[in-house]
Amino acid sequence: MKYTAFHGYRVSQLSLGTIQLxxxxxxxxxxxxxxxxxxxxxxxxxxxxxxxxFDCARTYGRAEEVLGNYFANKPAGDLIVSKFKYDWEPGISVETAWQRTTTTIEQSLQALQVSQIPVCLYHKGPGEPMEEVMRIVPIMIERLKEKGYIRHAGLSLYYSADAHGLDDSPYFEALQIPMNVLDQALITEGLLEKLHGAGKLIFIRSVFLQGLFFQSPGALNETLKPAIPFLEKIKTLADEHGMTVAQLAFGFIRDLPHVDSLVIGAENQEQIRTNLDLLRGPRLPDPLRDTLSNLSKHVPRQVITPGLWGK
Structure with missing residues (x-):
């Protein structure tokens, strides 16, 4: 296991996403x-x-409670990354956002059974403009740090495109970004490299696009029908190179030089072992990476945006 140093912490190359817990x-x-x-x-x-x-959030059901109970009697050394949100709405005032923020943070502290969250990310919603995030969230971060509720802060983004301009912000030390073989805009635009070069700790989630890569075409609803040719192409490429779809999708992100940790969830023990095998897998050949990069340029937005799948 590789680790990235971050303000005295060691961040494992594979983070366990705990929403499934x-x-x-x-x-x-x-x-x-x-x-x-x-x-x-x-x-x-x-x-x-x-x-x-370990990645969690107040909105992940009982995930924080599970982690709090589990780590209650464990020695220090593990890193908990949680998230907060204040249910943004048009015209929301800073003070209203602060009231909601303190409520959710205090609930998280109680659930996690800690006095301070090491890394806490603002959980941006799908309909929330980035201008509003930049208007309010830095103030929330400053206040949370002043109260000692959090040590380091960042953003969990809903769309990868929301990362534009964040390399210049001193408030967001860590970023969690959705990215996979079909959603590569940040790579092709050079923004991922720019963010990492600015010292941001980069977490990548949605490597398997919430399991879409493993679905059969017949199981997809009408909104996801446009994904079929791309899923079939990924399967064909994996077969041609003697690997599984999981190996292809995981390896593509794993080998990016500007990614610090992949956030992958697990529903059972075997999935943990499978993810570890993927972490140790061989590098993807450069021609295959080039083919996947070209493929991603033609993917409809609705396919790579889970928030649109039910519409």
Whole structure:
């Protein structure tokens, strides 16, 4: 396991996303969230394998409670990354946002059973303009740090395009960005390199596009029908190179030089072991990476935006 140094913390190359431990989540999830005993066994397997970074949020059902109970009697050394939001609405005042922020942060602190969250990201919503984020969130971050509620701050973005201009902001030390083989705009535009060069800690999520890469065409709703030719092409490319779709999708992001950690969830212990195998897998050949880059340029926005799948 590789680690990235971040203000005294060691961030594992693979972070465990815990939304599946707190609620039913994912297009391919048919069993729902595990009970707490099984969640603890999943966390045990993760830590024993070298994973020391755990991603959660107040909106992830019981995820924070599960982590709080699990780590209550564990020695220090693991990194908890959580998120806050204040349910943005047009015209919201800074003071209203602050009231809502303190409520959710205090709930997170209680659930996680800590006095300070090491890394806390603002959880941007799909309809929230970035101008509003920049108007309000820096003030929230300053106040949260003044109260000692959080140590480091950042943004969890809904769209990868929202990352534009964030390299110049001193408030956002860490960024969590959706990215996968079909959503590569930040790479082709050179923005991912620019953000990392500015010292941002880069987490990438949605590597498997919430499980879409593993769905059969017949299981897709009308909104996702345009994804079929792209999914079929990915499967063909994987077969031609003697690998699985998971190996192709994971390896493409894993080998990017400007990514610090991949946030991957798990519903059971076996998925942790599978993700570790993917982490140790061979590099993708450069010609295959080039083909995937060209493929991504033609993907409709609705395919790479889970928030639009039900519409």
């Amino acid at each position: 707190g609620m039913d989540y994912g297009i391919a999830n048919t069993k729902g969230a595990p009970n707490e005993a099984e969640a603890f066994r999943i966390l045990d397997v993760a830590r024993e394998s070298g994973i020391n970074t």
